[in-house]
Amino acid sequence: MNFLAKLDGRTKLISIVVITLFMFTFKNYWQYLLITGIFILIFFGQLHLNQRKQIIKHWKLILILPSLNLIVNSLFINGKVIWSWWRLHITHLDLAIFWRLILLLLFALTFSTITNPSEMALAIGKLINSLTLGYYQGSGIVLVVIIMAAFIREFSETWQTVIQAAKLRTIPSKSFKRWSDLIARIWLLQPLILISLKKADRVADALIAHGYHQDAKLFDYRKQKYHLNDWIIYGSLVLFIIINNLILGKL
């Protein structure tokens, strides 16, 4: 359980990016199978029940988005056709993309459940600090990321309430006029945007009141150090890439 939780934010961020890019080099199904296997191990071995539930909650997104993509892709023939019906043709590439998308969504959701916004923001700040060889000491970028992440949550909460309110205001016997309903939906953006603007205003006010300013050295980037677990992850990533390329080279 603890291995994942002890990881540095940077390690989580970099691993996700590397795996994502890495998947684009895959040419064989066994590679996807291997990644899926690793994901299953993480999912059942490292996540709490509640974290798993939070990921599963998004099953619609995980299935619908790749499915839509699959349908669109199947309209075009890109490679050897393995199955076709009417105008739809499924190729190996279509399946690979479908699988890859599902994995990407699962990894992204897992990342967001095991990392809190400030941890992620700090990780980004530290990465920029390292990339600029310590020149960047500021806090602007980190603060912006923290605020954005907090704001996305606020935004979705506001949207949920707006939708609920709209449900209560719509009387079903009158809702046969589907078209006008759809137009009414667009107007739901009004409360969403106006309320969100107000909330953003308040956050900005609070920041000023707490004296936040560009040049303040809020974060001690030097203090953020890697631990053994992080090196293990980096090591296995490198190993994984090397083995993969060796085998691929031979094939």
Place this chain on the structure above:
Amino acid sequence: MLKISNLTYQFTSHILPLFPHLNFTLHKGEIYALLGVNGVGKTTLLKILSGLLKPSQGKVFWHDQNIYQSKKILRQYRSQIGFCLQDPEHLFFKQTVADELKYHHVGNVAKIIKQFKLEHLLNYSPFELSGGQKKILQLAIMLLKKPEILIGDEITAGLDTKGQSLIAKNLQKYKKDHIVLLVNHDLNQVIQMCDKFLFLSSEKFQVMTLTDILNYPTIFQKFGLIPPDTIKIGQELIARDILLPDTIYSNSEKIAQIIATLINQKKAK
């Protein structure tokens, strides 16, 4: 009649359910108050009862039909609910107050406008109204649905005295043929406005009438609440033998009347 059977709710991220399994029934002609400390799940319970949130366990029966049985029944049920949100802004999606009132209304718009004194606000955007005016507009919108059940989350919070009595007056009128359920932080107001009191904590649930409360005033402390001032004053005066123990003192006027009588008696001597 709204019957709640074995109902509870549990957030996916929590280990325990919010409140114990609830069993109670709400009837027409009464204003119910839901009381409990912050975070005990009052708003969640209101959402469940208005058909917006499926309970983790248990059922809600409206006219003997489980409201969460099918989507169609749920939609039908929601059309009979008037739900006033804590923050009314979430339901304003028209450009003027007049348009807001006309949207999917069932009741008589002109009458409601008069009842809630909205005449001079009709051409304003709902977003320019003051906090109190927004609350009043929201109640007017909800009453125009002619709902069977009116549910209010802090509908008088932040209102001035005039606004509060306007809302109280309309609720008294409305409760005659309907169910009204309120959450309100101001217990002094609750005691004056409501007929039945649903006390809720994470372990206990208890339904009481005003008489029950006055006979058993420690109920508030038992649920972690500070009792309303009139109850405290009544208790203190009873303890000093100024008021009689078995009488009901629900509001300031009643207490004042008895003290006035005592003063007049003393003057006569």
Place this chain on the structure above:
Amino acid sequence: MANPLLEVKQLQYSSEELIDLNLTVKKKEIIHQVSFTINHHEFVGLVGPNGSGKTTLSKLLTKIIEPSNGHILLDGVDYVDFRPSWKLHQEVSLVFQQVSSQFIGTDFITDLTLSLKNFGWSIAKIENRIKQLTKQLHLKSLIKRPFRELSGGQQQLLAIAEAIAVKPKLLVLDEPTAQLDSENTFLVDQLLAKIFKEESTSILLISHKPIELSLTQKLLTLNQGTLTGNYSTNEFLLDSNLLKENQLIIPATLAIRDYVYKLTKVQLPLVDLSINSLIKAIETVLC
């Protein structure tokens, strides 16, 4: 003391607000020619109906917004001379009505550490201050828990603790308990009383709860952006007409006194709004 802590001179402000998606903009709150002073270690209350400009005034006093006209002086120094602005925020801090939007960190320690680093405090100094503050205000059980797990009242206690962490000369609170129930309001009010007793800071409390306002020493009334009165707290709170004029709720103790007077022409001698005071008054009149 010769000089007041805060001098507000002929303050004016107007602003605009977006009201729909057609980008219609309306003039919002306006402050007209507001002048007043706050002394060193003084507890001042500010009351007024909704939309009278209280929140705008609180933002002007904490330099979140700049006035269109007029001056504010802190210990004789004009606000415009505090440059950059954050230098002023060490001297004057603000607690907001909306509880959750004032934090950036996930818990008190992270949030306060971030906030104090703004003012260039060293880690050692920050840790010291946090230790001292949590001991003084009895907040130890709350400081490591994520804000999301705390009640609105508990969060507000921490927000107040953060606001006084910088040892400000003036603490402004904009309806800190408006969103809280009476249990949490009680906790916040207790904390404010303690802070005023133990710290040398002056406090400006915006509120419409009479019981809460009884913590203060004097009261300013604001109506439609204009200051309409300056009272001693006791004089104001025991006057039902003044309470009504400023759209405050009449507390039960006062309502009973007024009703008894109406019926008997006998005035119960209340010294404050507390229940004890009412009981004593009734006993004196009856014995």
